[in-house]
Amino acid sequence: MIQGELLSDIIEAVSNTFGNEFLDRLTLKLASTIQADYTFIAIFDKEKYESKTISLVANGVIAENMAYSLKDTPCAQVFDNSVCYYPTEVQKFFPFDQLLIEMKIEGYIGSPLLNSKKEVIGLIVGLFETEIHNKDQILTLFQIFSGRIAAELERSEYESRLEQNNHELESLVEERTSELKQTLDELKERQNQLIESEKMASLGLLSAGIAHEINNPLNFILGGYFGVRGILEGSSLESEKTKLYLEAIKEGVERTSKIVKGLNQFTRSGDSVDERFDLHDILENCLVMLGHSLRERISVEKDFHSQPLVVKGNSGKIHQVFLNILTNAIQAMEGRSGTLTLGVRSTRDSQSAIILISDTGVGIRKEHQNQIRNPFFTTKEPGKGVGLGLPIAYKIIQDHAGSMEMESEWGKGTIFRIKLPLQV
Numbered sequence: 075m076i077q078g079e080l081l082s083d084i085i086e087a088v089s090n091t092f093g094n095e096f097l098d099r100l101t102l103k104l105a106s107t108i109q110a111d112y113t114f115i116a117i118f119d120k121e122k123y124e125s126k127t128i129s130l131v132a133n134g135v136i137a138e139n140m141a142y143s144l145k146d147t148p149c150a151q152v153f154d155n156s157v158c159y160y161p162t163e164v165q166k167f168f169p170f171d172q173l174l175i176e177m178k179i180e181g182y183i184g185s186p187l188l189n190s191k192k193e194v195i196g197l198i199v200g201l202f203e204t205e206i207h208n209k210d211q212i213l214t215l216f217q218i219f220s221g222r223i224a225a226e227l228e229r230s231e232y233e234s235r236l237e238q239n240n241h242e243l244e245s246l247v248e249e250r251t252s253e254l255k256q257t258l259d260e261l262k263e264r265q266n267q268l269i270e271s272e273k274m275a276s277l278g279l280l281s282a283g284i285a286h287e288i289n290n291p292l293n294f295i296l297g298g299y300f301g302v303r304g305i306l307e308g309s310s311l312e313s314e315k316t317k318l319y320l321e322a323i324k325e326g327v328e329r330t331s332k333i334v335k336g337l338n339q340f341t342r343s344g345d346s347v348d349e350r351f352d353l354h355d356i357l358e359n360c361l362v363m364l365g366h367s368l369r370e371r372i373s374v375e376k377d378f379h380s381q382p383l384v385v386k387g388n389s390g391k392i393h394q395v396f397l398n399i400l401t402n403a404i405q406a407m408e409g410r411s412g413t414l415t416l417g418v419r420s421t422r423d424s425q426s427a428i429i430l431i432s433d434t435g436v437g438i439r440k441e442h443q444n445q446i447r448n449p450f451f452t453t454k455e456p457g458k459g460v461g462l463g464l465p466i467a468y469k470i471i472q473d474h475a476g477s478m479e480m481e482s483e484w485g486k487g488t489i490f491r492i493k494l495p496l497q498v
């Protein structure tokens with residue numbers, strides 16, 4: 075029989091402990107109570123027909139856990155759900171059990187651990203180097219604690235399963251969140267494209283209409299000019315003054331037709347992506363189109379590379395890029411005094427054409443510099459800007475496998491550097 079004192083001593087030692095701590099404390103207490111040389115709690119691996127210790131006490135101290143095959147061992151009997159007891163000479167009954175031989179075991183006592191479904195999940199064992207005398211006490215102790223051990227094992231398993239479920243749930247939530255974020259980003263991108271194409275479509279329609287309307291009267295003027303010149307030539311009315319006036323008309327017609335040509339180029343923003351064109355032509359055209367807003371106020375410093383800089387893509391769209399950047403530059407110089415300079419330079423390296431557009435305008439504040447690519451970011455008053463020029467420009471340059479960088483100093487000016495792959 076077990077003394078109540080002994081039992082309460084064990085219970086006190088393991089109270090308020092869980093998991094491995096509970097198992098180790100219990101095994102230690104059991105080992106010292108039953109005075110076994112080895113005491114262990116193990117679980118069965120049915121598939122491998124193995125037993126794995128989860129708490130092992132050897133000669134009074136916790137030892138490293140181990141796994142062993144159940145074949146030819148007394149533990150195999152416990153596996154079949156029965157108490158196994160050999161007070162002495164256990165090696166005789168299990169001559170192939172190497173562990174028993176190596177550990178010099180004489181007495182064996184093992185009892186199954188059952189889960190809440192009454193299935194055998196493991197065992198609790200005492201190994202003795204000498205004969206066992208207190209069988210009843212040991213078995214009673216094993217039986218008293220086997221329920222608590224099995225419950226603890228089940229609890230630990232549920233806990234780890236819960237933890238795993240939690241993990242899975244967390245990663246699922248993370249996955250879904252990133253999917254959602256990606257969808258949102260795509261949606262934003264689509265929206266931008268839509269806005270761009272709508273803006274382009276209406277601008278295109280408008281400028282195509284204007285170009286057409288202007289072309290007709292231009293032809294009248296040109297016809298009239300040639301007619302008048304024919305009449306005047308060699309007549310008594312011909313003088314230096316009339317020649318000057320006629321020249322002025324011709325100059326005006328030529329400039330207007332250049333602008334109309336520019337408008338047409340601007341309109342040509344269809345989907346063609348394999349036009350080859352010289353960036354210089356595009357820049358010249360933009361400058362003609364913007365001539366009115368430059369006036370005498372702003373001096374244009376043009377410095378082009380000696381050779382044509384031919385790139386491939388959609389000329390209408392590239393035209394739009396330069397127009398947006400040049401317009402920003404001109405707007406940045408509005409209302410400023412001093413020398414206002416718009417620099418339009420071009421150069422090249424081995425693979426790329428490089429266009430530099432600089433201004434001596436207000437500059438961009440540091441805190442705004444990483445926002446200018448965002449659609450609808452504008453510092454301009456309503457009606458003056460909607461904040462689409464640069465995002466569209468960045469997108470177009472990106473579509474042309476190029477890059478665009480900006481440097482700006484508040485109060486001094488800004489420079490945009492556009493790089494596009496050259497065609498050979």
Ligand SMILES: Nc1ncnc2c1ncn2[C@@H]1O[C@H](COP(=O)(O)OP(=O)(O)OP(=O)(O)O)[C@@H](O)[C@H]1O
Binds near residue numbers: 463
């Ligand atoms: N050269 C520049 N100098 C100073 N600020 C500039 C310059 N270029 C762009 N910015 C700043 O970047 C902002 C965004 O430019 P963006 O061209 O995208 O839009 P916007 O000019 O305001 O409007 P939109 O071009 O649609 O008419 C401008 O409002 C301005 O604050």
Ligand SMILES: [Mg+2]
Binds near residue numbers: 398401
């Ligand atoms: Mg703009």
